[in-house]
Amino acid sequence: MEPSDYKHVALGLIFLKYISDAFEARHTELLAEGPQAAEDKDEYLADHIFWVPKDARWSHLKANAKRPTIGTLIDDAMRALEKDNDSLKGVLPKDYARPALNKVMLGELIDLISGIALGESGHKSRDVLGRVYEYFLGQFAGSEGKRGGEFYTPRSVVRVLVEMLEPYQGRVYDPCCGSGGMFVQSDKFVREHGGRIGDIAIYGQESNYTTWRLAKMNLAVRGIEADIAWNNEGSFHKDEFAGKRDSKGEPIKAHYILANPPFNISDWGGERLKDDVRWKFGPPPAGNANYAWLQHIYHHLAPYGTAGVVLANGSMSSSQSGEGEIRKAMIEADVVDCMVALPGQLFFSTQIPACLWFLARDKSNGRAGKTHLRDRRGEVLFIDARNMGQLVDRTRRELTDDDIQKIAATYHAWRGEKDAGDYKDTPGFCKAASLDDIRKHGHVLTPGRYVGAQAVEEDGESFADKMQRLSAQWREQQKEAVRLDAAIEANLKGLGYGR
Numbered sequence: 001m002e003p004s005d006y007k008h009v010a011l012g013l014i015f016l017k018y019i020s021d022a023f024e025a026r027h028t029e030l031l032a033e034g035p036q037a038a039e040d041k042d043e044y045l046a047d048h049i050f051w052v053p054k055d056a057r058w059s060h061l062k063a064n065a066k067r068p069t070i071g072t073l074i075d076d077a078m079r080a081l082e083k084d085n086d087s088l089k090g091v092l093p094k095d096y097a098r099p100a101l102n103k104v105m106l107g108e109l110i111d112l113i114s115g116i117a118l119g120e121s122g123h124k125s126r127d128v129l130g131r132v133y134e135y136f137l138g139q140f141a142g143s144e145g146k147r148g149g150e151f152y153t154p155r156s157v158v159r160v161l162v163e164m165l166e167p168y169q170g171r172v173y174d175p176c177c178g179s180g181g182m183f184v185q186s187d188k189f190v191r192e193h194g195g196r197i198g199d200i201a202i203y204g205q206e207s208n209y210t211t212w213r214l215a216k217m218n219l220a221v222r223g224i225e226a227d228i229a230w231n232n233e234g235s236f237h238k239d240e241f242a243g244k245r246d247s248k249g250e251p252i253k254a255h256y257i258l259a260n261p262p263f264n265i266s267d268w269g270g271e272r273l274k275d276d277v278r279w280k281f282g283p284p285p286a287g288n289a290n291y292a293w294l295q296h297i298y299h300h301l302a303p304y305g306t307a308g309v310v311l312a313n314g315s316m317s318s319s320q321s322g323e324g325e326i327r328k329a330m331i332e333a334d335v336v337d338c339m340v341a342l343p344g345q346l347f348f349s350t351q352i353p354a355c356l357w358f359l360a361r362d363k364s365n366g367r368a369g370k371t372h373l374r375d376r377r378g379e380v381l382f383i384d385a386r387n388m389g390q391l392v393d394r395t396r397r398e399l400t401d402d403d404i405q406k407i408a409a410t411y412h413a414w415r416g417e418k419d420a421g422d423y424k425d426t427p428g429f430c431k432a433a434s435l436d437d438i439r440k441h442g443h444v445l446t447p448g449r450y451v452g453a454q455a456v457e458e459d460g461e462s463f464a465d466k467m468q469r470l471s472a473q474w475r476e477q478q479k480e481a482v483r484l485d486a487a488i489e490a491n492l493k494g495l496g497y498g499r
Helices: 003-031 041-045 058-063 070-084 103-114 122-144 155-165 181-192 209-221 290-299 320-332 401-415 435-440 463-494
Strands: 170-174 200-206 226-230 254-259 301-312 336-341 354-360 379-384 430-434
Touching: 003 041, 003 058, 003 070, 003 103, 003 122, 003 209, 058 070, 058 103, 070 103, 122 181, 122 209, 155 181, 155 254, 155 301, 155 354, 155 401, 170 181, 181 200, 181 209, 181 254, 200 209, 209 226, 254 290, 290 301, 290 320, 290 354, 320 435, 336 401, 379 401, 379 435, 401 430, 430 435
Parallel strands: 170 200, 170 254, 200 226, 254 301, 336 379
Antiparallel strands: 301 354, 336 354, 379 430
C-alpha cells in the first residue's frame, strides 16, 4: 500500500489500542469499587479517559483478529467510539472493511500492535504508545516526501521552538497546526518542568480535513485536551481563533504561538483581504503568504506574548511586492526578537532553506507569567545555526540535543533569564545587533550578515592568523609562478623559439 493509505490503517489501530488500554486500566481500578462504578461512563470522563464500549475494546478485536470479518469489526468499533465520545465525532478512520485491504495482514497487524507496551502499567504504557504514534507520524512524513511535510514538522525543529519559548503556562496557539506536533512538545515541556495537565490551554486550526483528524488523534493519544478547529477556508479567510472569548467577553489572545506555515504560498486569496485589521505593518502581497502569516500571528499575541515561526529563508531578505517595506515596519516597531538560520535538509517537504522568526509583543521587561527578562528594546539577537545538525540518512539532517540546548541557552542568556548565565557575542554563531546595525544592512535579517566569521577554526588557528598564512602562501605561489615562467622562456630562447 502507499504510505498515504497505510498511514490511516496503522495510526487508527494504534489510537484504538491506546484508548482501550487507558480504559481497561481504569476499568480494573473501578471494579474494585464495585460493578456499578465500573460501568459508569462519568467515572471515566472525570479522569479524561474515553468511554470504550465492549465491542470496541482491544481485547475483543484481538480475539477476532483471524476472522475474515475483522475489517467490519474494526469499523463498527470506530463508529461506536464516535457515538459515545462527542470529541471524536468525524475523526476516526472507518474503512477497514474495504476489499482492497488484506484481512489476513490486518489481523497480523493487530497482533503486532497488541505487543506494544505489553506488561507496562498505567501512564507508562500510554507514554510508550504515544511515542510509537509520534514515531509513525515521522516515518510516514518521510515516506510521503512533500505531502508528508504538510502534516508533520520535524521533531528537532519543534523542540528548538519549544525550548526557546518555554511555554510553561498560558494559551498556546498554532494557526496551521498539522498533526499537532507543536502542542505535543509544548505539553511534554510543561510536564518535564514540573507542570501539570491544564497549565496550558491549547488552540489550533487546520484547513486539511485529513490532517485535522490526525491532530485530534495525536492529541488524544497523549491525553491532551485541545480546541482544534477545522474549516477548509483556513486561518486567513475564516479565523476561528478570532471568535474565542474569555469569561468577560474579551477576545482571547495567545501567550505563545508556535507555527510552521506552508512556505511561499501564492494562492492564499490575499487579494480579497487587502484592508484586513491584521495587516498592521502593511498589506502582504497576494503572491506570497509569508508576511500574512507573520502578521496574523502577531495580531493574535497577548500583551507579553511571544511567537516562533518557521519560514523560508527568502522571508529574511525579500524586497518583492512590498515585503521589504513590511519587514522594515516590523523592525522599526521593534517586534522582532530573534532570528535563527537553520541548516539545510531538515524538512521532509522541501529542500528550501528555512529560518525561525521570534516575535515579541513587548520586549521591555518580560512576558505573561515570567517578568524577570531584561529590557531588550532596540536589539535583535541573530543566531547562525547553519553548520549544526547531523545527517540521519542520505537526504535528511537533524539537530542534536546539544545543538538545541546551545541555541536555546544563547537566547535565554540574551533575554536575561534567571540562572541562564551571561550572554556574549560569539563570532560565526550569534550577535546582538542594534536597530542601527540592521538599518545599515537595509533591514535585511539574515543572521550571516551580522554574526561575522568564526573566530577560531577547528584546528585552533584564529581566523586572522589563517588569513595571514594563506596570503603568505599565495604570495609565495605567485613568486614561484613568475620564476617558472622566466625559466620556461629562457629554455624556449635557447631552442630558438623565444622572442
